[in-house]
Ligand SMILES: Cc1ncc(COP(=O)(O)O)c(C=O)c1O
């Protein structure tokens with residue numbers, strides 16, 4: 001069901017771990033829904049010099065975290081902000097439709113981490129352009145949000 | 146490096162067809178191909194083979210041969226039993242009682258009947274997965290026509306108090322159907338002693354072929370047909386018989402029942418050792434289901450802080466076949482309805498793993514699974530933010 005790329009990132013996750021003195025931390029998801037993602041950033045001169053993730057979730061969630069961290073490492077915060085969940089899914093050579101929300105989690109996690117950094121530095125948080133309603137598995141009236 | 150070795154511990158999903166079962170089936174494809182409804186000799190031979198299999202099934206259940214009807218499997222048997230009773234008895238009442246932990250073959254059939262105007266009660270279960278007899282008694286009304294409660298649950302392996310349920314139903318004059326798909330060959334069954342009116346079974350769960358099953362219907366039960374067509378199965382189930390499948394089912398059920406005690410002892414011993422070692426060597430782990438009243442091969446455990454699908458993927462990497470109640474595998478919003486019904490929090494249900502052992506598992510398999518499962522859990526916990534928080538919490542105290 002998963003592409004080779006997904007399996008590769010799942011079996012050999014890049015940037016897994018924790019940054020104890022992170023400049024920005026984002027956490028998204030909900031354990032009740034079966035997924036939590038935490039992103040840690042080290043930022044120097046507006047550039048993401050290090051990034052780590054911790055994920056509780058399915059294979060797609062782990063692979064999305066791993067791929068997303070690879071995509072933003074070495075990027076400016078502006079560039080990292082533009083990395084969409086679609087870009088993550090494409091870099092993974094596609095995700096099954098029911099697993100797209102797991103890549104949304106990665107995008108949201110990065111956004112939260114960047115905004116955490118901005119707020120800590122007295123900057124305005126950036127606004128989500130197209131806020132995903134974290135529609136886990138595509139339901140509307142869910143308790144998980 | 147993907148392991149060559151396969152350790153199959155998903156016998157509740159399906160079993161490998163026993164090669165001896167295949168051997169008895171083979172002659173019924175290209176040689177004994179006659180249609181049992183025809184007149185000539187090769188047809189009479191097919192007919193005889195079907196009737197012999199019917200005897201084997203009847204013997205295994207303590208039923209009469211003319212109370213056994215062959216179907217395409219567990220799903221059809223459940224659909225037939227429930228819809229057939231509902232439609233044939235709707236003048237008497239429109240109320241059906243089932244449980245919250247049934248297989249979807251029962252639950253979705255009941256939901257369909259709800260749309261057709263029937264009223265359904267879904268009995269809750271206790272934290273071991275058993276329905277309470279008092280709840281059943283309280284739910285029966287003068288409108289109740291059917292109680293359908295599974296013999297044993299496919300996810301947590303809990304065995305329901307079938308004898309007591311049968312007694313209550315008979316006393317109230319309500320038909321009792323049980324989905325015994327998981328129970329055959331694992332639990333002794335006697336439909337008359339247990340006062341069961343209808344019982345579903347499916348061959349592929351006891352080393353028989355897929356796509357063949359049976360419904361036991363006690364003589365005198367009022368039931369409509371599900372499939373309309375030819376006059377097969379004494380005009381109750383149309384369709385040319387799957388002779389090879391029926392022969393395989395008959396042979397498999399005979400073996401499943403005659404070898405039951407010896408096999409169950411062996412399988413339960415393996416399962417118990419597996420469980421003991423898991424609980425001993427992997428912290429923050431719990432057993433789901435009933436401590437004693439459970440299928441001999443069933444093990445369902447939850448590991449805190451990790452998710453089931455990623456567990457399955459890593460186990461698969463080592464050639465271990467298992468299943469989980471996590472929502473992430475099903476693509477649905479909720480984790481297993483069975484685990485939730487036992488009161489398990491959703492996040493614990495997400496970390497559940499079902500290992501169902503069977504006849505061909507060995508001590509060596511148990512060692513192999515323990516060894517790799519331990520690694521898998523450690524690896525996923527290392528990755529988990531929930532575990533990181535847990536570690537920090539336990540360091541701070
Ligand atoms: C309890 C239970 N009922 C019904 C079924 C459906 O049986 P079948 O696969 O033969 O349609 C299964 C198996 O998946 C089951 O475990």
Ligand code: FES
Pocket residue numbers: 033034035056057058059060061098099102472473474
């Ligand atoms: S985390 Fe649940 S489906 Fe991906």
